[in-house]
Amino acid sequence: MDHFLYRDGALYAEDVPVAEIAAAVGSPCYIYSTATLLRHFRLFDEALEGTEHLVCYAMKAASNQAILKTLADAGAGMDVVSQGEYLRAKAAGVPGDKIVFSGVGKTEEEIRTALSGGIRQFNVESEPEMVEINRVAQELGKTAPITIRVNPDVDAKTHAKIATGKSENKFGIPISRAKEVYALAASLPALDVVGIDCHIGSQLTELEPFALAYQKVAELTESLRAEGHNIRRLDLGGGLGIPYTRSNDAPPLPVEYGQLIKDTLGHLGCEIEIEPGRLIAGNAGIMLSKVIYVKSGEDRDFLIIDGAMNDLIRPAMYEAHHDIVPVVEATPGVEPRPYDIVGPVCESGDTFAKGRNMPPLDAGDLIAFRSAGAYGAVMASEYNSRPLIPEVLVNGDQFAVIRKRPSFDEMINRDTMPEWL
Numbered sequence: 001m002d003h004f005l006y007r008d009g010a011l012y013a014e015d016v017p018v019a020e021i022a023a024a025v026g027s028p029c030y031i032y033s034t035a036t037l038l039r040h041f042r043l044f045d046e047a048l049e050g051t052e053h054l055v056c057y058a059m060k061a062a063s064n065q066a067i068l069k070t071l072a073d074a075g076a077g078m079d080v081v082s083q084g085e086y087l088r089a090k091a092a093g094v095p096g097d098k099i100v101f102s103g104v105g106k107t108e109e110e111i112r113t114a115l116s117g118g119i120r121q122f123n124v125e126s127e128p129e130m131v132e133i134n135r136v137a138q139e140l141g142k143t144a145p146i147t148i149r150v151n152p153d154v155d156a157k158t159h160a161k162i163a164t165g166k167s168e169n170k171f172g173i174p175i176s177r178a179k180e181v182y183a184l185a186a187s188l189p190a191l192d193v194v195g196i197d198c199h200i201g202s203q204l205t206e207l208e209p210f211a212l213a214y215q216k217v218a219e220l221t222e223s224l225r226a227e228g229h230n231i232r233r234l235d236l237g238g239g240l241g242i243p244y245t246r247s248n249d250a251p252p253l254p255v256e257y258g259q260l261i262k263d264t265l266g267h268l269g270c271e272i273e274i275e276p277g278r279l280i281a282g283n284a285g286i287m288l289s290k291v292i293y294v295k296s297g298e299d300r301d302f303l304i305i306d307g308a309m310n311d312l313i314r315p316a317m318y319e320a321h322h323d324i325v326p327v328v329e330a331t332p333g334v335e336p337r338p339y340d341i342v343g344p345v346c347e348s349g350d351t352f353a354k355g356r357n358m359p360p361l362d363a364g365d366l367i368a369f370r371s372a373g374a375y376g377a378v379m380a381s382e383y384n385s386r387p388l389i390p391e392v393l394v395n396g397d398q399f400a401v402i403r404k405r406p407s408f409d410e411m412i413n414r415d416t417m418p419e420w421l
């Protein structure tokens with residue numbers, strides 16, 4: 001559930017009519033709900049109650065400072081995948097000991113920044129990376145806490161571009177080689193091996209792949225302990241899916257996911273970390289857009305809107321579905337009609353939906369893309385020299401711009417001219 005609902009025929013974000021936001025900041029824009037963000041974070045936190053745990057928000061899903069601070073103030077840790085994300089988390093006030101550093105290609109500079117600023121753990125993805133972290137830690141006279149990301153070779157049954165837990169994926173080390181790699185880690189003097197990490201993919205809509213992976217993690221914990229490794233922390237990654245439509249079967253709930261974690265791993269007495277991103281931010285955000293033209297085609301009508309693939313790339317990149325709703329609620333009894341909903345960018349890929357049933361719409365009408373809070377604004381670009389669209393955070397009856405739309409001059413002046421021109 002989220003906090004984008006109709007009241008008296010108008011779409012609201014919490015207690016603010018979204019049309020009021022559009023009037024203030026223009027369209028297109030992203031709008032997030034504080035109440036939804038917090039609700040989703042707490043669902044995970046409560047699902048692990050009774051177990052020592054930390055919910056580390058995977059901030060690559062939506063990394064605006066205001067979103068990070070909202071979650072951090074509620075107690076969230078952060079999962080970061082780059083130096084930029086690490087520095088964003090620190091800037092939002094997250095202490096280093098609540099930040100885990102994931103990602104397959106951490107550079108020397110990234111490792112140095114995190115070790116100097118404080119880090120809960122690095123999730124190591126390869127032997128060369130492990131050797132490099134040890135080297136940098138030694139140089140700084142520090143000890144680096146690490147887990148090793150194991151690839152359990154399970155099929156996450158999700159879109160190929162966001163599956164990460166099969167042996168053919170670039171992530172982690174094969175679980176079959178874990179013993180050998182843990183032995184190497186134990187031999188490196190500046191590493192403190194604290195646990196095991198595992199993340200099998202994103203937008204998982206069933207619990208079974210998690211169950212298979214976590215059983216393998218449980219077995220590995222026992223066999224590594226038998227070898228003398230002090231495995232005391234399990235990072236289980238993120239990936240729990242969200243409902244992108246109201247008609248589909250809903251994915252499992254955080255409470256069911258939490259129960260699965262307790263059932264498969266609870267007996268080990270480890271501290272549990274999870275890294276949800278999409279489920280916290282996805283349905284906490286919408287992208288608002290306006291119809292520029294209604295164009296009648298030979299066999300279909302097009303809604304040409306002011307939002308485009310550069311603002312929300314998920315449909316073009318992952319064939320993702322977003323529910324699209326009118327900001328003025330459809331009048332009961334008025335027949336919906338099918339539209340192709342497209343942006344103005346010069347690519348056929350700039351198509352959000354084909355044959356989508358909507359109430360009859362006119363130029364100037366506002367529409368909202370639901371479930372756009374995760375992997376929306378963060379994946380936006382300025383393709384076609386369309387400035388990045390603003391982000392707005394709603395909290396009850398208040399709203400604030402949390403990233404403003406750059407002016408055209410700001411966008412152009414980011415380029416610099418070589419002296420010979």
Ligand SMILES: *Cc1c(COP(=O)(O)O)cnc(C)c1O
Pocket residue numbers: 058060061079102103199201202203237238239240275276277278279
């Ligand atoms: C992307 C990612 C996540 C978050 O995945 P969601 O599907 O957004 O929950 C967590 N951990 C790692 C290592 C990731 O790469």
